[in-house]
Amino acid sequence: MSLFLRVQRPMRGVITSANEVLISVELAAICGSDIHTLVGQRSTPHPCVLGHEGCGVVVKSSRPDVREGDRVTWGISTSCGSCFPCSLGLTNKCENQIKCGQVLIKRATLFGSYSTHIRCPAGTPIVKLPPALTPQLAAPINCPLATMVNALSKIPPVPRPGQPGASVALVQGAGMLGIYGIALLKEAGFSKVYCIDVNRSRLSRSADFGATPVHPDQAWPNALDPKEEIVSPDSIDVVIEACGNKDVLQQGLKTLRVGGTYILVGLVHKDSKLNISSQTVVTKCLSLVGVHNYTSQHLEEAVKFLSLHHDKYPFSSLMGPVYPLSEFRNAVEGAKSAHFFRVGINPHT
Ligand SMILES: [Zn+2]
Ligand SMILES: [Zn+2]
Incomplete structure (x- = not known):
């Protein structure tokens, strides 16, 4: 299985479809669900770029609401806006969704966070990050925090x-x-x-x-x-x-x-x-x-919540050691050990 990619060039010409966004990954985080895939407890199509948690800087965008240079996080699945679950507001259960870190490379190239760059297809929620949210704070927003925002909405x-x-x-x-x-x-x-x-x-x-x-x-x-x-x-x-x-x-x-x-x-x-x-x-x-995953609104609320309260609680201490992408296997071992809430990967080191 191809688990991650190192992209050598800025890839400015990579976007070929409308409403795609190319992001240079600042920091990715290893989620328990990624470990489940790696140990065979969850099946994932492969070859794929594994990983969904992270944050980064927009390198190229063909979306009017996302600009080059924006620091952002992204939603872990796309939505079409027109299927039945989408019509109910359950965009997290879209029938046509593409799931970050769980998609064949040939179908949506580079939609995974264990990579120098992530290519977000049309329909991916993208939320801008304020400067106060460091990569350590921001990387896990788009999975556990946004999911719990959804949980509390119930x-x-x-x-x-x-x-x-x-x-x-x-x-x-x-x-x-x-x-x-x-x-x-x-x-x-x-x-x-x-x-x-x-x-x-x-x-x-x-x-x-x-x-x-x-x-x-x-x-x-x-x-x-x-x-x-x-x-x-x-x-x-x-x-x-x-x-x-x-x-x-x-x-x-x-x-x-x-x-x-x-x-x-x-x-x-x-x-x-x-x-x-x-x-x-x-x-x-x-x-x-x-409650399963979240919508773009929950992701926006999650960023807002952390922006307001990151000084009040020691959220940054939840990120353990950060490994270079070349030491991916060591990073996975660190994540498996359960000594840390999260282990990070910096794909540019
Ligand atoms: Zn996750
Ligand atoms: Zn849909």
């Missing part, structure tokens, strides 16, 4: 702090999705956001983003140490699953209050057959919502 209006029944959330998973979700929930006005994860190191980092960390051993009323904070049953307004582990569903359903909302984000793989009682969902009048 939450019905809830009471704010100071109002009766101020809202409380539980985030299951302290990876990138979970960490961004916690900060988004805090800034959305949630008075308390619990975070639960079996990985104690990641769990402790969640506190830096506003969470009350709770280890699964201590989360429930039969906790060994009664002084530890617990998550009471029937007490949570919103639970977000961001860990990809189907076994957390029962806990989540138990903690939700009557009329609560459960948003599933991470369970997007084959091993996701659920073992839950629909009786709980029905009798507690719960809403179960699935």
Whole structure:
């Protein structure tokens, strides 16, 4: 499989179709889904240019809204604007979409971020980045952050702090999705956001983003140490699953209050057959919502959110070591080790 490309020339003549944008990649980030492809847990057409997360500078554009020299990030899939899902506003589920990092080279050359340049086809969301958003901050915006912006858009209006029944959330998973979700929930006005994860190191980092960390051993009323904070049953307004582990569903359903909302984000793989009682969902009048990727509007909101709050939370610390493209295999090993939230690739070094 061809996983990445080093392009030697500026490629100014590469654009042949209308509304395409050629971007010089500043920094790419390795996503867990890329690892799934590399270890064979997800099938991807190949040869392809793998990778979807990143940011860069526009080298050439045939779009009126995107100019040469703009620093930008891009959406991870295109949309046509005219199919049925697009007509519903679900452009993230466009029937004619091309997915970044998952497309045969012959079909849409260079639509992947592990490359010096990425060629974004017509219909790719492109959002300008303010100078304050460094490559380390900006590279993961177009996957975990934009996805969590979409997740939060599914939450019905809830009471704010100071109002009766101020809202409380539980985030299951302290990876990138979970960490961004916690900060988004805090800034959305949630008075308390619990975070639960079996990985104690990641769990402790969640506190830096506003969470009350709770280890699964201590989360429930039969906790060994009664002084530890617990998550009471029937007490949570919103639970977000961001860990990809189907076994957390029962806990989540138990903690939700009557009329609560459960948003599933991470369970997007084959091993996701659920073992839950629909009786709980029905009798507690719960809403179960699935979220997959995001629209261009969510990407714009994600850039806005990080622009406003990058000084308040240590988002830049989420990017671990940055490798040159020539050390791609070492970068993948670094990403697999799970010591870092993200590992970067600078394709120009
Ligand atoms: Zn990703
Ligand atoms: Zn469409």
